[in-house]
Amino acid sequence: MENSIYIERDFGWFLGCFENNRQHRHYAIQLSIPINSFVDVELTEKNISTESPVLIKPNISHRITSNEEQFLLLINPASTIGHFWNKTAANTVSEINHPVIAALLAVIKDGALDTGERRSKINSLIKSYDCFCDSFIHQGDDRINKALGYLASxxxxxxxxxxxxxxxALSPDRFLHLFKKETGMTYRRAQLWAKLVDAIPLMRNYSVTETAHEAGFADSAHFSRTFRENFGFNPREVLKFSWFIQV
Known part of the structure; x- marks a missing residue:
């Protein structure tokens, strides 16, 4: 299966053999699903070798290696989809078992699907698990829930x-405190996420340096650093793969 990346405003995913195995951290929620093998997760305090999916919450230093293909989902914590996954696991790093995992694996392994059909089915599954769907709403601060709903609109x-x-109906200082507590990222970082997603389509027609300037970043170094801090990828690494974006 060809390595591919898909990017949308509130999530992105990678399917294939993952070579970016440096120790790193990022602000996205990460779900790593091994397809036919184990994944090894190297953390600061311990290592995990497992055939189970692993959920890593924002800003946790980690390194993931696998000899086989894996599905890597990165989710914006400041989104209703991110709120669902944040509340799914209590720990910062967790092996998880959830019905959507089996459904995703079934789609990924379905040899009858072409690339577009597989991509569409994967995206539909991801979007169906949203804290603002009646079946899935989780407890949390109602004011931040309201903020996430507003941002989605x-x-x-x-x-x-x-x-x-x-x-x-909060002061700015109180809002900032509660937002970080509920999502695991600052509101400034959430704003940068939106700014980066808007910048990504520009990379089809511009260099990284030109994209940085068009998107309002000081220079390519600032753009690349912010991109890596949010997603765990360098923008030039994204350009190596077959990738799709919808914003």
Whole structure:
């Protein structure tokens, strides 16, 4: 199966043999699903070797290696989909067993599907697990739940701090505190996530340096560093693969 990357506003995924096995951390929630083998997860305090999917919460240093293909899902913590996965596991790193895993593996291994059909089915499954769906809503601070719902309705722009705090009837300082507590990332980092996703389509027609300037970053180093901090990938690594984006 050809290595491929798909990127959407609130999640992205990689399917194939993953070679970026440096120790690193990023702000995305990460779900690693081994397809036909084990994955080895190297953490600061321990190592895990498992055939089970592993969920890693934001900003946890890790290194993942596998001799076979794996499915790697990266999710925006400041989204309703991210809220679902954040609440699915209590620990910062967890082996998980959830019905969506079996469904994803069935789609990935279905040899009758072409690339477009497989991509569509994977995306539909990911989107169906959302804390604002009636079946899946989790407990959390209602004010931040309201903020996540508002952000989901404003994907065409970066929402200023004063505006989102007002939506929640909170002071900006109180909002910032609760937002980080509930999502695992700062609101500034959430704003950067949206800014980066808007920048990614530009890489089809511009160099990384040109993309950085078009997207409002100081230079390519700032853009690349922020990209890696959010997603765990360097933007030039994304360009090596067959990739698709929908924003």
């Amino acid at each position: 404003q994907t065409n722009r970066v929402v200023p701090l004063d505006e989102i705090a007002g939506v929640c």
